């Protein structure tokens with residue numbers, strides 16, 4: 326079964342087509358990066374896949390469940406870390422994790438165990454008892470990803486997970502994302518080297534359309550570019566949208 | 568269970584905000600102290616603890632609107648609510664989770680007000696319990712209003728509307744520091760049409776043990792509380808369903 330299969334997924338806001346008939350399959354366990362300039366439709370695509378926005382047309386299967394017909398089943402299978410860090414500021418990091426576990430209906434013992442696992446896996450130990458609102462941007466992002474992982478999702482959505490992070494914090498987060506074996510991961514980013522370093526495949530979006538979806542090496546080969554950034558620019562310009 | 572998880576988080580976030588604690592509890596108690604001190608020097612019947620305490624209690628409850636609205640608006644602007652929409656939490660979980668923890672907070676606020684008044688010389692009778700209980704429908708009104716404002720407005724707008732406008736409306740139109748009859752005219756008619764004055768009179772009647780006197784005020788308050796709660800729940804649920 327595919328991790329994600331989108332079929333003609335479309336979102337219109339009035340006259341504006343934010344996402345235009347997106348068709349795409351992502352393998353189970355694959356890491357997929359969505360690239361594109363501001364307003365390309367990356368967040369909107371993710372929001373439709375996470376049942377946060379209803380498609381105007383088309384559908385998508387997430388871990389085999391339809392986002393249009395079975396949003397409840399989709400929600401039980403996914404985790405989302407929004408573009409904004411979205412943590413409860415006056416709760417500690419640990420309370421944030423336990424709270425998300427409770428929101429997913431996990432029992433106390435399970436919630437504690439899972440919080441422990443994620444603390445270990447994401448190295449949250451030093452900040453566990455600190456208020457989330459007082460943490461640095463890097464720690465907040467890390468906490469945000471841990472919160473998205475609390476329910477052991479099969480599919481994980483990370484919207485700009487390393488936005489505004491310094492080099493060290495970014496490298497640490499890359500490690501975390503790489504270590505998520507078996508979780509289908511869709512992430513968006515504006516950092517080309519990030520997409521190249523993390524993703525099995527990248528999809529490039531412009532003006533709501535998916536221009537291509539390929540392994541970074543293949544994209545470079547096809548556009549005869551040395552650097553991935555040049556490949557990205559070539560694809561966007563080729564479509565007459567650069 | 569999920570509702571409880573949500574309610575607990577709400578309570579924690581509010582109680583850990585020092586500004587909240589100051590405005591919700593410290594400020595009303597300070598006013599009580601100040602006005603009682605004035606009363607000692609210039610005996611005005613209005614600042615009698617029997618009349619003043621129910622008024623200050625209602626004034627304190629007006630801050631519940633600010634607390635609820637701020638948290639909800641902030642949850643919206645920080646995308647925290649978006650994150651929660653991807654969990655199995657239902658509309659009812661959200662509405663109850665935002666509302667319920669503030670109810671005991673309102674009662675505790677009132678209780679603290681009456682306890683402080685008792686320490687300042689308010690005659691302690693069983694009626695105080697009824698007066699504290701009178702905070703229940705009033706709290707629900709203010710909380711419902713907070714849910715509504717927090718759902719519609721941004722956190723900055725909420726600060727102005729619920730923080731400044733509503734608390735001033737309550738302060739001026741509830742007949743706490745002066746009798747609205749003294750102003751009369753349209754001011755009195757406006758005050759009588761709004762729930763704030765009735766909320767205070769409800770507490771005063773309860774404190775007097777005036778069982779016949781409080782019924783009409785209770786109806787006035789409920790006539791606002793019930794529609795506001797229904798409207799707030801409907802708007803929140805509608806926004807959640809239409810979330811795009």
Ligand SMILES: Nc1ncnc2c1ncn2[C@@H]1O[C@H](COP(=O)(O)OP(=O)(O)OP(=O)(O)O)[C@@H](O)[C@H]1O
Pocket residue numbers: 338341342343361362363364365366367368369370408811
């Ligand atoms: N709720 C909405 N109502 C109206 N228009 C919207 C809404 N959400 C997104 N849009 C529009 O849809 C288009 C795509 O937005 P989207 O947020 O998906 O872009 P993005 O690729 O995530 O951009 P960025 O890199 O800036 O995050 C934009 O033109 C945006 O203004």
Ligand SMILES: [Mg+2]
Pocket residue numbers: 367368369408484
């Ligand atoms: Mg975006």
